[in-house]
Each structure stands twice: as structure tokens, then as C-alpha cells.
Amino acid sequence: xxxxxxxxxxxxxxxxxxxxxxxxxxxxxxxxxxxxxxxxxxxxxxxxxxxxxxxxxxxxxxxxxxxxxxxxxxxxxxxxxxxxxxxxxxxxxxxxxxxxxxxxxxxxxxxxxxxxxxxxxxxxxxxxxxxxxxxxxxxxxxxxxxxxxxxxxxxxxxxxxxxxxxxxxxxxxxxxxxxxxxxxxxxxxxxxxxxxxxxxxxxxxxxxxxxxxxxxxxxxxxxxxxxxxxxxxxxxxxxxxxxxxxxxxxxxxxxxxxxxxxxxxxxxxxxxxxxxxxxxxxxxxxxxxxxxxxxxxxxxxxxxxxxxxxxxxxxxxxxxxxxxxxxxxxxxxxxxxxxxxxxxxxxxxxxxxxxxxxxxxxxxxxxxxxxxxxxxxxxxxxxxxxxxxxxxxxxxxxxxxxxxxxxxxxxxxxxxxxxxxxxxxxxxxxxxxxxxxxxxxxxxxxxxxxxxxxxxxxxxxxxxxxxxxxxxxxxxxxxxxxxxxxxxxxxxxxxxxx
Numbered sequence: 001x002x003x004x005x006x007x008x009x010x011x012x013x014x015x016x017x018x019x020x021x022x023x024x025x026x027x028x029x030x031x032x033x034x035x036x037x038x039x040x041x042x043x044x045x046x047x048x049x050x051x052x053x054x055x056x057x058x059x060x061x062x063x064x065x066x067x068x069x070x071x072x073x074x075x076x077x078x079x080x081x082x083x084x085x086x087x088x089x090x091x092x093x094x095x096x097x098x099x100x101x102x103x104x105x106x107x108x109x110x111x112x113x114x115x116x117x118x119x120x121x122x123x124x125x126x127x128x129x130x131x132x133x134x135x136x137x138x139x140x141x142x143x144x145x146x147x148x149x150x151x152x153x154x155x156x157x158x159x160x161x162x163x164x165x166x167x168x169x170x171x172x173x174x175x176x177x178x179x180x181x182x183x184x185x186x187x188x189x190x191x192x193x194x195x196x197x198x199x200x201x202x203x204x205x206x207x208x209x210x211x212x213x214x215x216x217x218x219x220x221x222x223x224x225x226x227x228x229x230x231x232x233x234x235x236x237x238x239x240x241x242x243x244x245x246x247x248x249x250x251x252x253x254x255x256x257x258x259x260x261x262x263x264x265x266x267x268x269x270x271x272x273x274x275x276x277x278x279x280x281x282x283x284x285x286x287x288x289x290x291x292x293x294x295x296x297x298x299x300x301x302x303x304x305x306x307x308x309x310x311x312x313x314x315x316x317x318x319x320x321x322x323x324x325x326x327x328x329x330x331x332x333x334x335x336x337x338x339x340x341x342x343x344x345x346x347x348x349x350x351x352x353x354x355x356x357x358x359x360x361x362x363x364x365x366x367x368x369x370x371x372x373x374x375x376x377x378x379x380x381x382x383x384x385x386x387x388x389x390x391x392x393x394x395x396x397x398x399x400x401x402x403x404x405x406x407x408x409x410x411x412x413x414x415x416x417x418x419x420x421x422x423x424x425x426x427x428x429x430x431x432x433x434x435x436x437x438x439x440x441x442x443x444x445x446x447x448x449x450x451x452x453x454x455x456x457x458x459x460x461x462x463x464x465x466x467x468x469x470x471x472x473x474x475x476x477x478x479x480x481x482x483x484x485x486x487x488x489x490x491x492x493x494x495x496x497x498x
Contacts, residue, residue: 014126014440015133016477017169019043019155020063021121022114022178029228031119031177031194032278038073040113043136043145045069046186047473048122050174053466054270054283054295054446057198057259061122061174061191064473069187071113072146118178120191124472125170126440132169171442173470175278194278195271197229198256206249213242213267216258217280225255226280234272234279240293242267242282245408246339265335266404268295270445283446285404293406296464296487298446304462305441309453314478315436320458326350328426329398332419334405342412344368346419347398365420401426431459431483439477443468448487460490 023039025031046066052059127133135145135155145152155169177197180190204223208215215222217233226233244265249258259269259280266285271278283295307313329347336342349366358364403422405415443449447465463483470479 014128014438015130016472017043017125017127017133017136018045018048018472019123019136019170020045021123022118024115024118028117028197029230031197031230041072041145042069045473047475048124048471050122050468050470052193052270052445052468054268054298055263055466057256057269057271058195059174059176059193059271059445061120061176061193063120063122063189063191065187065189067186070146072152114178114181114187114189116178116181120174120176120178120189121172122174123170124173124439124470124477126477127169173442193271194229194231195256195259195280198225198231198259199254201225201229201255202251203249203253203255203258205251206247208248209246211244211247213244213262213282214238225258230278231271232274232277232279234274234281236298237280237282242284242293243406243408245335264341266333266406272298272444272446281446284406285402295446296448296485304448304450305443306450306452307435307437307441309451309455312437312441313435314438317433318431318435318459318483319433320431324399327398328423329395329400330403330419330423330426331400332403332405332415332422334410334415335408336411337409339409342410342415344412344416344419345395345400346416346423365416365423367416431463431486434480434482436478436480439470439472439479441479443479443481449481449483451483457490461486462488 020042021039022042024036026034026036042065044066046064048061048063050059050061132155134142135151137144143151145155174191174193176191176193178189179192179196182188182190203225206223214220214233216225218224218238219226219233244262244267262269262282267282268285269280269282272281273279281298282293283298284291284293285295309316326348329345331343331345333341333343345368346365347368349363352358352364353362356362401423403419405418407414407418410418437443443465445465445468448462449465450462451460453460464485464487465481466484467482468479469481471477
């Protein structure tokens with residue numbers, strides 16, 4: 001039972017605030033280690049956009065700054081005169097396309113104010129205190145983060161209730177690297193999260209008949225792919241057994257290639273947070289017989305985040321859907337003993353006579369689009385599930401749902417049994433589309449959210465967030481989320497899919 005939410009007790013206004021930190025690490029292998037030179041801190045942006053999904057290893061962000069953006073730099077080992085000189089730095093674009101830094105005395109600095117490979121953290125938030133908003137205003141004639149150290153420290157103060165790496169008035173929404181710099185007006189940065197570094201690490205030559213995720217990513221694993229990357233394997237993932245079956249890697253592959261390839265096995269790899277440390281977290285596809293290793297259990301929040309439709313929702317793009325059982329099909333995928341993918345589509349047999357017992361002559365389900373067997377496989381004794389292996393069906397009339405077996409290896413018969421079991425328990429009524437929220441909930445991918453709509457309760461329940469698109473700027477602070485998976489209906493403790 002959800003707690004009562006009183007909109008009348010909520011703040012009447014919110015002020016947007018932001019902070020962007022940019023620096024260069026001394027050691028590329030320690031992205032969160034010592035800083036090389038200076039940390040630039042910027043509190044005004046034109047627009048920020050962040051895209052993330054647990055189905056994608058590498059999330060992206062773009063940042064646009066207006067001309068004349070004020071930067072505060074923290075410099076080590078400097079005199080009092082140098083400190084005064086560095087209190088205000090203005091970034092502008094000259095006619096020749098060179099980025100200039102203007103200090104108290106005008107001078108042309110290096111064009112590499114922003115450069116590819118620099119680290120970047122993006123903090124976004126709201127405040128209801130006008131004095132807090134004044135702290136970061138460049139035109140403030142009183143105390144601000146640019147001219148007063150105490151105000152600066154207060155603005156950056158830690159706040160326990162919003163995460164281990166969040167600021168007093170903001171939450172960390174992106175942590176990664178600058179991958180592209182535009183010198184157009186306004187200045188734009190394109191960024192990728194910390195997993196981007198995995199693209200630079202080449203895999204060793206590996207050929208194993210049987211292995212697990214921990215063999216490659218674990219701290220005590222055989223290959224230690226995450227060593228010196230600034231990333232760890234999330235302890236929740238490290239405590240589970242993710243069987244990969246037989247694996248063969250070549251030196252042409254990078255670690256990022258390998259982790260992305262695992263999604264074909266129904267293993268989704270993405271970056272999450274573990275007590276302030278960036279971590280690779282892995283969850284098995286929701287369609288793979290949900291268990292302890294399911295993506296459903298990969299959430300880092302103790303309980304679902306409540307979304308009140310009459311307060312948190314800026315735009316409702318959700319629609320209720322319902323599928324006819326007779327036109328529902330499961331596209332099942334698995335890996336056989338030859339380490340090859342096998343596929344089969346299962347649907348209800350329209351000729352099935354329910355008044356008679358199920359038999360070979362009266363099957364309840366129909367197997368179509370089955371993977372074609374090679375002559376070698378036929379000689380080895382493998383057979384089709386049906387007498388018509390080339391039985392093809394136009395799936396345009398069907399609602400097709402995906403299923404990936406976590407049994408490795410698996411034969412076609414066992415794959416069909418698992419797929420039928422999944423089809424029989426499938427909940428066909430759900431929602432589709434997206435939901436646009438105001439930014440105060442700070443939703444992240446793989447989190448669970450609880451929809452609460454007292455006027456139209458048909459959609460109420462707990463859902464898994466797949467994609468999150470965060471925008472921040474002159475049009476406000478918004479998060480557009482997609483919710484393709486319903487975990488639990490309101491008042492129903494049974495798991496379901498949508």
C-alpha cells in the first residue's frame with residue numbers, strides 16, 4: 001500500500017542548478033586518481049542530454065555551453081596573486097576558431113581548454129532556496145563560488161541522502177570521458193561513460209570449453225579484464241554464477257566488444273555505482289526465466305521509486321495494450337552443444353482440439369521457423385521437432401516476445417519446453433510507450449519504479465526502467481523513461497511481463 005502523497009505539501013517552485021567538473025587524471029589507468037594540474041568547474045550550461053540503457057554498455061552525454069561561460073579552476077601550489085588571477089576565467093570563441101581564456105588581465109591561453117580524453121562529471125538538480133541559486137551566478141555582486149572559498153565549499157558539500165558521490169543540492173547523473181569537442185558556437189562536448197575506456201583494452205587469445213563471467217571480470221579471475229580501468233565487477237554480480245559455455249576470443253577484439261557480445265547470450269552489462277565506485281553490473285535478460293541473476297534483481301535502490309502521476313509526470317506517452325492469446329508467439333534462442341545459436345518460434349496451434357487429449361496428432365503448440373540443421377548435425381543424430389522443418393509463418397499477425405534460455409548447452413527439444421512454459425505464464429496485458437518526468441526523481445536505468453495513478457489505476461504497478469533520456473537546460477529538467485516490463489500489478493504479488 002503506497003503512502004499518501006499530498007501535492008499541497010510540495011514546494012511551489014524549483015530552481016535549476018548544475019555543476020560540471022572537468023579534469024585530466026595523472027594516470028589513465030586510474031581515472032579517479034590524482035589530478036594532473038587543475039579541475040575546471042562550470043555551473044552554467046545551455047543544454048545537457050544523457051542517454052543510458054542497461055542494454056548498452058556505453059552510455060552517452062552531450063553538453064552545450066553558451067559563450068562567455070565562467071569557469072572556476074582549482075590550481076595546486078600557487079601564490080595568493082595567482083589565486084586571485086584564477087578566480088574568474090571566461091571561455092570565448094575567437095574569430096579564428098580558437099578557444100580563449102580571459103582572466104583579470106586579458107590574455108590568450110591554450111586552445112586545449114577542453115580536450116578529448118579529459119574526465120567529466122555532470123551533476124544536475126533543483127533547489128527551492130534562491131540563495132543557493134545565487135551562489136553560482138556569475139553576475140552576483142555578493143559572495144559566490146567564484147569569489148568566496150566558504151561559499152564554494154558549501155556549494156560542493158557532501159549530502160548523505162542523495163548518494164555517496166552527490167553534492168549537497170545535486171545528484172551525479174553522468175561520469176565519463178570527453179570523446180569529442182566542437183569549436184562551434186555554442187561550444188559542445190560529446191562524452192561517453194567510464195566503460196568507454198574498455199574500447200582501448202585488447203583481449204588476449206582465449207579458447208575455453210567452459211567458463212564464467214568471473215573468469216574475465218572478477219578481481220581474482222583468470223584474465224582480470226577490469227584491472228587498471230577504474231571499474232570493478234559489482235559485488236552482486238561477482239557473487240553469482242553466469243555460465244558462458246565455450247568461449248573463443250582473438251586479439252582483434254576489445255573488452256568492450258566482448259561485453260557487448262554477451263548481450264546476445266541474454267547477459268546485459270552496464271555501469272552502475274557501488275558505494276561511490278563505478279562498477280560493471282550484469283543482469284540476465286528478463287525473458288530468461290527470472291531468478292536471482294535476473295536484471296530485475298540488479299537494482300541499486302532498496303525499494304521502487306514512486307511516481308505520482310498528478311505531480312511527477314510532465315507528459316504521459318503510455319498506452320495500454322492487450323494481445324490475443326491466439327496471436328501470441330515466443331521467439332526462443334539458445335546455444336547448443338556445438339556452441340551455435342539455435343532458434344525456434346512457438347505459437348498456439350489453431351487446429352488444436354481441446355476436447356481431445358494432447359498428442360502428436362493433436363499438438364497444442366506449433367513449431368515454426370526452426371533453425372535449419374546441417375548435414376553434419378543430422379549425421380550426429382540431431383532431428384527436427386516437426387516433420388516440416390521448412391515450415392515458415394508470416395509473423396506480421398502475431399505479437400512476438402523474446403526468450404533467451406540460460407541453459408548452456410541446450411537442445412531444440414529442451415528449448416521448446418522452456419519456451420512453452422514461458423508462453424503459458426505470460427501476462428499479455430501491459431503498457432507501451434514512454435513517460436516524461438520532472439527531474440527531481442533522478443531515475444537511472446535498471447531501477448524499479450511504482451506507477452501510482454489514482455484517476456486511472458489500470459496502469460498501476462511496479463515496472464523495470466529500460467531506457468532513460470535526461471535533458472537539462474533552458475527547457476527545464478526532464479527524464480523520459482521507457483517501461484516495457486511490468487514486474488508486479490498493483491495489489492498482485494505475482495510477477496508478470498508486459
